[in-house]
Amino acid sequence: MSFNYDAFRTLLLLREFPNGLTTASLSQFLGLSLETQNSLLHDMVEFGIAERDEEQTHWLLAASSSNQELVGGFKKYFPREDDLPGRTLVLLADSRVFEACVLLQTLLQRLIVASHLSGAAICLELLVHRLQDCPYGSMSDLEKRHYVSVILMAQSDAFSLGVCMTAAHALSERAHCVAKMLGDQRAQALINLVGGCLEILSGVEDPTSLNSLLEQGLNAIKVLDDADMEGQVSYFLSFLYYARGDFRACYSAFDLAHNCPQMLNCMYFNEMYPLYMAPAASRLCQYAQSIGICESALHEAQARGDRHKILWMKILLAVHFLQMGITEQGLEYLSAVIDCVDTESSPKLFLWAWRALALHHAQSDKLEVSHRIMMECMRSRFRHGIGRFAYTATWVLELLASYEAKGLPPIPGYRLDEEIENVLGRQNRHLHGMAFRLKALRLAGDDVENGISLLRSSHEAFRSCGDRREAARSALLLVPLLKRCGRVAEAEKLEVSAQADFASTTLQPANAFVHLMPWQGHVFPASVADCLESCFNLIGNIGPALPVEAQIGALLNAVQREMGAERAVLCRLLPDGKAGYVLGCNVQAQEFDSQTYASRLQELAYPGTPDCLLSCTQEKVSLRLRISNCGEGTHGFFMESSHIAGAFVSMDAEAQKRLHRAMERELKILSRMNMVRTRNLQQMGDIEFSMPYDSAMKYYDGVGFRRTLEQARHAAASDATILILGETGVGKEVLARRIHEFSGRTGAFIPVHPASTPENLFESEFFGHEKGAFTGADRQKPGLFELANNGTFFIDELAEIPLSFQVKLLRVLQEHTFMRVGGTRNIESDFRLIAATNKNLWDEVQEGRFREDLYYRVSVIPITIPPLRERKDDIPGLLKLFIEQFSTRYGRHFAPLDQTVVEKCKHYPWHGNIREMKNVVERSVILNTGGPLDLLLLGQRRQESQPEESNEFKTFYADFPTVEELTIRYMKHVLEVTQGKVIGPGGAEQILGVKRSTLYAKLRKFGLKKSLP
Known part of the structure; x- marks a missing residue:
């Protein structure tokens, strides 16, 4: 048989999977249509190259096929440059495993973003398997860092897809070993946390592992002590707090992490915010917030065409809506997900979607239908070899209890009594609360004291998590038991407290399980006055040490959460009538620009419009505030809800004014604070970085220097790289500082002298390093490129930079991005480069000591400073300048120099140029014991016989x-x-x-x- 290009690719892929692959997974991995893939496979079966498995669902490589023949045949085609799957398969066949793994990781990201989840699943399986085979002992340090990064990203994708989690977890040991070889403490900390999270999600959590992981994470923050690491570790801590049922701590950790740049470009960590923050908000009874988080993430995913994230956000919204009684919207999202997922491509989404459908039917009193759905869901799980998924939702336990109460058979693998004991053996306090409640209900009043004890434990567990609604439900179940025991006063007090807890949630979601809910009275939401008071208290507790932007974010969060809005945004009302985004809660900048927020806020800019506008329609409820006199023009504040009507809906004119005054006052304070901090930072930057050699030094623009200075003025107006040429001591750094001043750049002037830097420290000095990146890196250190952001980076004696570092310097000059040593995220720096040298750089290029491409990059605008001996007319002025400077410094006073001394200086060769003159004047001022100043020209004295010594x-x-x-x-x-x-x-x-x-x-x-x- 004569195979074509795609046939060889198909066979090479089947070669990697002895148990076979489905048509969908093959076609998605290789980028072929289903029709083309099917046709190829049937041709291969006819020629005895491929075969079907017993169930006729998977394709296998026939036992008679020759592997060597396949590889050799495909190599004749030489995979195209744009054929990522083909190049990967050939590298695997050639045993170039690590190179193949790097390409597999790239391919995996493409498949996930395109929602080709069947192809993504086998790509991840192949990647995880092959990463185990990589011989890291022979890798360079750079390759080892890359290897660790690929493992972490693969583990992230295992989180996201819900496949290969056990195998991905097994990679942690290899990654940790490599990170330890590198001395990279940051990577070791992240590997420990990622591995622990995988263990929890795989359902094999050790009862002691959560506290151990939390301790490791907190210790990593403390030991490594840098902001980037704190933000990255907080992503994991928030998940671990969530898994423990500590939703307040989860919320705080996510708030910190979400505002920090991520060190890892990992799919799952990008999705963690809505996946866990939204349920955490819901369990804290912040229903509007949970809806707002999910809808904002959904809009963002739709804008960038990320179908995988769209499905996740829809299933999250479906579950939230169903629990809140917003059934029509919930079913709409649920149907959209069920139509798109299956057990092969996305088992995690599949199980979530069908469990949610079972929840809906249980809420509709169709327990038999719900039970059949759950049974079929579990059969599919067993049929496809999908492992057990851990869960943190209490409604899963309630669902199992409903089936038991109805007399329906247990769900395979999820017997209620086993699940209750399993939950109590874990560390999730929220699940503990439900387990205690269900144990009490199963007693059916036979053991009242034991029932009271269990319900007390349930009530306390839910309250410790912050879930007031579930705490109230347990309390209301406890009330009749207390009355039966004659504890009437205690029961009545608890009942009042429970009703207050329900009222404070501002929402009465649908009763999912009526037989478990003894009390169904109407609950009025908390009063507007109470919500405002709580809001003002939160505003008053915002930390003044936080950055101003973080304080504005905290202000918006406080108002949005306490007033029960799904989203809120602050914008600047521009003179042209448009609105500019400042900051938002559950509203991103792109969403603000692309939707109708801006147009709704423009109305506030019209003359005569009231400062407060409350609008209620059938679709949305919104409140708009115009905020003036806050330092930077007029601002607009906007909050709205589409599904949950929070307290702000009931605000009367007086309440609106109170909120308006509070926000105007806070924003005015923050604006002033920002102005003061900006001014202080500029002053600190001027003192620390932009000070010349001497704080008392003045510039002298002599006649001989005027042409050079004119060149510098013109060059400073651009961002082009400048190369200053001249002998040692002519004042190259002084001119560089003048150019920086002329440029108007607001950042610092950062000088560096390569000759004083050991070769092995160049990367650390220029790029900076992370704490723990190597032995001795006991703290995070920003590099010189980073410090020069928005300023000028000056390299003196450029020719002294080692050849090995020149290529890295070239890359930074081209892209203005770099990574700290031991870092995993790119840092951008908008610096302007000025370089200087006293050597002939072209000669250095010809001798092979300086890269030619770097030469052209740095010599865009060359400026030559003439030596002092060619600027004799400048010498008198420079002498006067230096004498004034050092006389002031040392508290001396001298008469003007005698003209004969000046003439002697004009004819002196000044081999050291201005630096020599400066030193001569300083030495003469110091050693003068009285009388006229006599300049001790040492070079001239050496030329004489010195009989008068x-x-x-x-x-x-x-x-x-x-x-x-x-x-x-x-x-x-x-x-x-x-x-x-x-x-x-x-x-x-x-x-x-x-x-x-x-x-x-x-x-x-x-x-x-x-x-x-």
Whole structure:
């Protein structure tokens, strides 16, 4: 048989799966249509190359097929560059496993985003299996870091798809070993947490594992002590808190994590926010918030065409709506999901969807239908070899209890008595509350005291989780038992408390299981006054140390949550009548621009429009506030609900005004705070980074320098890279600082001198490093590129940069993005590069010491500073400048220089240029003992025979003293010149250039301390 290109690809893929593959998974992985794939497979069966399994559902490679022949045949085609599956399969056949795994990870992301979930499932299975085969011992450090990153991403995708979780968990040990070899503490912490979360989701949780994992996560934050790590670890902590039923802690951790950049580009971690935050909000009785979170995530997924996330958000919304009695909307979303999922492509979504359908029928008093759905769901799970899924929803237990109460047979693998004991053996307090309640109900009043004890435990467990609604249900079941025992006062007090708990939820969701709910009285929502008071208390407790944007976010959150809105947004009302997004809760910037929020807020900009507008229609309820006088123009605040009518719906004019005044006051305070902080940061940046060599230094724009300066002014107006050329000491860094000042850039001026940096530290210095990235990295360190954001990055003596680092520098100059050493996320920096050198860079290129591509990148605008000997007319002005500077510094006063001295300086060669002149003037000022200033031109003295050398200096070495004796004599001389002054300007410490502690030690050693005044 003569195979075509796609036939060879199909056979190579079947070669990797001895148990066979379905047509759908083959076609999606290889990017073929179902018709094309089917035709190929039937041809292969005819030629004895492929065969069907016994159930006629999977395709297998025939036993007679020759693997070597397949590989050799396909290599003749040489996979196309755009054929990612083909290139991957050939690499696997050639045993180039790690290269293949990198391509598999890329392919997997494409399949997930395209919602080709059958193909994604086998891609993940192949990736996880092959990652176990990678020989990491022979990898370079860079490859090892990449290997760890691929494992973490694969584990993330196992979370998301709900397949291969056990196998993915087994990779943690390998990843941890590699991270340990690298000394990467950050990666080790993340690997531990990811592995633990996989263990929990796989349903094999050790009863002690949750506390252990939480302790590890909190310890990682404490030990590594950097903000990025705190945000990343908080993603896992929030999931672990959720798994433990601690919804308040879960909420707080997610709030922190959601506002932090992610270090891992992992699908599942991007989805964790709505998957767990929304149910956590619901269990805290923040129903509007839970709906808002899900709908915002759904809109975002729809905007970017992410079908996988769309399905997840629809199933979440379906469950929420069904529990809240919004049945029509819930069934609409549920039907959309059921039509798209199956056990092969997305088993996790499949089980969620069918369990939700069973919930709906139970709520509709069709328990037999609900039971049949659950039975068929479980049969499908067993038939396809899908493992047991852990659950955290209490309604699953209630569903099983309903079946038992109706006398229906147990669901295979989910017997109620076993589930209750299983739940009590885990650490989820929310599930504990339901398990205790169901145990009490199963007693049927036979053991009243035991029933009271169990219901008390249930009530306490639910209250500790923050679920007031379920706590109230347990309390109301407890009331009649207390009355039976004669504890009437206690029962009445508990009943009042339970009704208050129901009222505070602002919602009476549908009763899912009527026979478990003894009390069905109408519940009035909490009053507007109470909600406002709670809102104002939260606003008053916002931490002033937080960044201003975080405080605005906390303000919006407080108003939106307490007033019961699904979403809220703050915008700036622009002069042209449009609205600009500032910040939102459950409203992203893209959503604000693409939908009708902006148009609804524009009305506030019209003259004569009231500051408060409450609008109620059949579809939506909204409140709009115009907020003026808050420092940066007029703002608009908008909150609305489409499904849950919160307290803000009932706000009268006075309540609206109270909220308006509170928000206007807070935003005004935050605006002022932002102005002060911005000004302080600018001042700190000026002091720390933009200060010249000397704070008293002034610039001298001499005639000989004027042309160079004019070039610099023109160049500064652009963002082009500038290369400053000139001899040592001509003032290249001073000119670079002038260019930075001319440019108007608001960031810092960051100078670096490569010659002073050891070669092995270049990456750490330029890119920065994460805490724990290598041995000795005991804290996070921002790199020089990062510090130069919005400013100027100056590299002095560019030619001294090692050749090995030049290619990395080139990449940063091209893309302005980089990673810290040990980091996993790209950092952007908008810096302007200025480089300088005293060498002929083109000669360095010809000698192979400098990269040619880097040469062209840095020499866009070359500026040459002439040496001082060619700028003789500038010398008098520079002398005057330096004398004024050092006279001020050392508290001296001198008459103007004699013209003969100036002429002598003009004819002096100044081989060290301005730096030499500066040093000559400083030394002369320090050593002057009175009278006119005599410039000690050392270069000129070396050219002379020096017959006039003073006896004072001859006595230092005329008798050939030892080094120690010469040191004593010189220190005595310096103390005489400084009149015993040791510290401060012009003191011995500064002249000798030694540490104060060293100087005092020598003074004591040589017996000179007693001679001090």
